[in-house]
Amino acid sequence: MNTIPKHVVIVVFLLLCNGFVRAQTGKERLNQLINAQTESLGSFLPADTFTAFTRLHEMVGDKTIVGIGEATHGTKECLQAFMNIATRLIRFNDFKIIILAESEFSDTRALNDYVVNGKGDAISALRYIRHFPEMRVEYDLLPLVEWVRNYNLTQTPANKVWMMGAENKGMQGVAEDALSFIRQTNMPVADTFKQVLAVWANLSLGMMNEYPRMHPLEELEPQFTAFRKAASLYEGDAQLKQSVEQIEYSLRIHYMKYGPEKVEGRTIVRDSCMYDNIKWIKTSRPGAKIIVYAHNAHVQKGILYAVGKEYTSFGYLLDQQFPGQYYTIGTDLMSGTFEVGSGIAPITESDDKFAAILHAATGKENGIFYFQQSETVKKYFNKKHYMTWANLSSTKSKLQAVTNITTDFDALYFAKLSTPVTLAPAWDSTARFGLGFKLTDAMKEDIKTNGFLQLEIKSVINTPEIRWPGTGVSVALLLQGNSKLVDLKAQVIDSTTCTTRFLVPPGYNPENLILALYGNNISSMQLQEVAVNGHVMDLQSLNAANVNVFNQRTKVEYYKTQHKDNGLVIQRVDGSLP
Incomplete structure (x- = not known):
């Protein structure tokens, strides 16, 4: 029986050890770079201490739009990170507009009236957002609303911070705005069409499926198109007019979800609508910097992180429209649970998720990681990894495969543990x-x-x-x-x-x-x-x-x-x- 010479065994052993050491050294070096590009998240309250994100204002620089994403719609840590980032950008980077992109454009008028002019109260302003996010942000977003209101008390009218929505997926608010625009401008409109608008303005949840069954989209869309074109010739309240401009979007979105034949592409239409409203808000206040908060899939710059398939996000449209001005911060969650409205759902875990990788490298419970400071780190993270993805209908979060993440996001907030947002007790928003x-x-x-x-x-x-x-x-x-x-x-x-x-x-x-x-x-x-x-x-x-x-x-x-x-x-x- 032949035996391997002892000196050969020693050489092989040394080579293996050398490779292991180099591998360990490379991993340690990567972890060092990750640590150098990460800072911890402090608590949101008290807001004026601002102990967290000390480099954020430097990284954002002179960018005029910051998109902040959330991995689920029911994670408290995502909201807290958003509030912490938003208040810091307002204080140190002179941002003047907060856009809750997935809240209704029409319904958030009352919210803006509260933070700017002090009319009403914060809880009511949040409650009367009749669609998303409705109850789910009432308690957890309340500190930000009150902070903005108190901040505005010290500002001149030209420097006050706005809070607005950009969504138009709910026909109730759009139809109300259309009727208000008709009354304001004395625009001649047939009684039969005003009756149609009145139906949409008062459509109950139980009737969401019924009305499209009785009146197909092919019947109503030409009427709405004619109305929108006629309204464009009249001057009235600018925000009402912008809402009217979106009326066909809202109609299509409703039929895509509630019509007898479900139509694909609802998310694409939603993003086009949100983009138009965000652009209108920015144009309405020249020079003002804006913060946009929505799901990761909406704020991303590219079309890689999507709901099972590619689609054009409003983040992509903003990046194209305002080149070099859009900075994006995504979020990822390692473990825990989140609220889906009907109960609590688990976060799907994986060692190859960004949040798990960042936690393992830094040992931090949460933090914000900046991609752009090291080519070595960018190269590593641009390989295929996974992110948390969930929406309101999820029974658990999904593992979304992502490559070239640094083309979608400039930074990533991560949390080791996701906890559910605080829901309000059952209530009706109107008497x-x-x-x-x-x-x-x-x-x-x-x-x-x-x-x-x-x-x-x-x-x-x-x-x-x-x-x-x-x-x-x-x-x-x-x-x-x-x-x-x-x-x-x-x-x-x-x-x-x-x-x-x-x-x-x-x-x-x-x-x-x-x-x-x-x-x-x-x-x-x-x-x-x-x-x-x-x-x-x-x-x-x-x-x-x-x-x-x-x-x-x-x-x-x-x-x-x-x-x-x-x-x-x-x-x-x-x-x-x-």
């Missing part, structure tokens, strides 16, 4: 009442003969000084048949005397009609006279059985009713809204 009218036989016969229901309402409506989104009164006509809803029509009551005509299909049985009045957030309403096709209704016959004045879920009484001067008064109960 509502509903009033059902009883149609007489004479009214029904007249409707059947004429093919329409003409409603005349004389009333006095008192609204609070602060008009939160959704404030107002509308009348709705529901057409039922064969155990399902056939159509839905509505009209906003915006004057003391309101007359509207609802067309009814030929041969339709008026016995299946439901006529109702709905109010949101008003102080009071005095119904003086209601007539249907000339037949005056007996308001004295309306009683508690006709009026729903409390929340069915929480049993909170919002309004009380009383008969007065041959009419009906619906009065807000003080302190009824939590």
Whole structure:
């Protein structure tokens, strides 16, 4: 049996040891570089200490847009990092606008009014963002809202910080803005189209799927396009007009999600819409630097980090529109849990995730890592690794494969442990009442003969000084048949005397009609006279059985009713809204 010479064994052993030492030395050197480019995250409060991110203002430099991403929509650490970064950029880099990109453009008008002018209160301003992020940011974002408000108290009007949204995926707010623009400009619009807008402005969650079934996109889109083009010729409130410019986007987004035939590309349309609104906000305040907060997939500069497939993010569009001015900070999470609205979901773990790599290299619980300071580090991180990805419908986070991450992000915030955001208790964002009218036989016969229901309402409506989104009164006509809803029509009551005509299909049985009045957030309403096709209704016959004045879920009484001067008064109960 042949044996390997002893000197050969020694040489091989030494070579292996040398390779091991070099490998260890290379890894140690990489870890040293990573540590040199990482700084820890301090606590957000007290905000004015600013012990964290001491180099952030140097890294951002003279950039005019900073995009801050989040790996999930339900991680407290992502929000805390965003708040810490945002307040520091405001104090040290003179940033003047915070854009919560996935919050509604129209609904955040009240939020901006609070931080700039002090109208209302912070909790209400957040509650009335009716879509994302709704309850999920109420408690955890509140410190930033109050900080911005207090900061603005020390600033001149020209230097105050704005807080706005950029989303237009909710038709309610866009339709409200369109109706407000029509009233403001006295723009001539057919009653039938104003009725369509009124339906969208009051569309309940339960009707999100129903209305697209009754009215396909092909029917409505030409009407919305014609309206948008006509509105472009009128001068009015600039933000209302910008909202009207987005009305077709909102319509398409709604049908992509709720239409009978789900359409792909919803995210692409959303990003185009958010980009247009962000660009409009920036243009509206020349020279102001902006901070944009959204999911990683939206703020990224490239099209590599996507929801299962490539798409153009608004971050890519901003980087192209403002070359050299856009700085992006992504986020990644190593472990823990996050909130998805319906419960708590786990973070999927992997040693090859960026957060795990950064934690192992630095030993830090969390921090911000700057890619651009070392070519060696950039080369390593541009290899295939993984990031946390999750949205509101996730049952757990996904491992998203990413290559060339430094083309997407300039820096990365990481956290070892993700904890869920704090959700508010169950509540309704608006104080509502509903009033059902009883149609007489004479009214029904007249409707059947004429093919329409003409409603005349004389009333006095008192609204609070602060008009939160959704404030107002509308009348709705529901057409039922064969155990399902056939159509839905509505009209906003915006004057003391309101007359509207609802067309009814030929041969339709008026016995299946439901006529109702709905109010949101008003102080009071005095119904003086209601007539249907000339037949005056007996308001004295309306009683508690006709009026729903409390929340069915929480049993909170919002309004009380009383008969007065041959009419009906619906009065807000003080302190009824939590």
